[in-house]
Amino acid sequence: MGPVSMGAQRRSLFWRIHFWAALIASPFVLVATLSGLLYIFTPQIEAQLYGQLERVAPQGARLPLDAAVAAARRAAPAGLEVQAVVPPARAEDAVRVSFDRPAPGASAHAGHGQPAASPRPGQGAGRITVFVDPYRGQVLGSQREQERFSEWARRLHSRLLQGDGWRWMIELGASWMLVMLLTGVYLWWPRPGQPGMPRAGRRGRAGWRQWHAFLGVLLGVLSLAMVLTGITWSRYAGENVRALRDWAGQASPQVPGGLHSMPQGAPLNWQQAWDRTRTLVPDTPPQLTPPRGPHGVWRASSADRRHPGNRFDLVLNAYDGQVLYHAGWARQTAFGKASAVGIPFHRGELGVWNQVLLFLFAASVLFSLVSGWVMFFKRRRAGLPGLPKLLPGAWRATPPAAVLLGLALCALMPLLALSAAVVLAIEAALGWRRHDAAAPA
Known part of the structure; x- marks a missing residue:
């Protein structure tokens, strides 16, 4: 046998890595894709499930927002307090009033020196939303947030309906899916005499292979966006991403501590706070925190997830409505803007076009x-080994840029590093076995 070219060595290495990535990622990616398909169509599913709570028949003028909040208070279980209110954005929308238990350590002076904040970790498990007709002041019903279909689908997609300890599985699958994507692009990249477009007439394993490669690369940018946005809120890799974000000064602007109101006359009621907010941010449905x-x-x-550019944070004096803090899209960092668009896109919240695109993406995945496993079993039936053949010297032919990229990915994604170490150990054992088999007796 003549000398093997470095290009052939590298291709054999990337085939091998691509196979390992597929072997590890496949079960997790399959679960994430199927559960993600459910999550994509959450708006339509919830519209059917909860339409009687969320939609009303407009009749006359709306009552003041305070009337709806008062009706919700009367219907809420004892011991809960109002956490937030989402006024109706459209004529047919109900008022949503969210209740939860007071934060630990809350007192009559809670909020002095700090703005009202989001629920603390652990709080929100018993969060209840009461829906009120804004025209008649009638309570339409209530619902625990944990019982909503969207919450069930989210927990299924991210941790298989288990606790946070199970989030590692989806993170592991996403990490190796990224490797699978990068190596797949390298393997598909057209070479002289081998166009990247599928050719008619191919059958068998070759036919499966060309469509497997083409569709994977065709949706490569979308795949990359989905994997990267998923990794940003994963458990271990997400912590590293957030640390890099903060180190680079790309954290989203935060409401400063120390903002407070000085009592001076009657405080704003719910309707006045809503009116003041609409004056300052007229085009975006708000969520109000008292x-x-x-x-x-x-x-x-902002309570509008379909339009990330309308995102804002607003803090008002409780008595005269003076603006104490206001940050909109223009004040977002580049990372904050990318996250504000990427995460709703990942969830299919940007509209029907977003849902259709994600459906096509899921079908492609x-x-x-x-097709990958079909090719594997066709290979086995043809008498070829299960693992793609690794040419001699393949590991030494690894491009330096690929080594640096691999080290960077492993540093960013701890689960990828841990599982890659296991793969390298298996490869070393296989290499020693081949060496022993080839040694003369």
């Missing part, structure tokens, strides 16, 4: 998984 105690502040943020 003051805590006499020195607390009103806080408003399923085809890639199925």
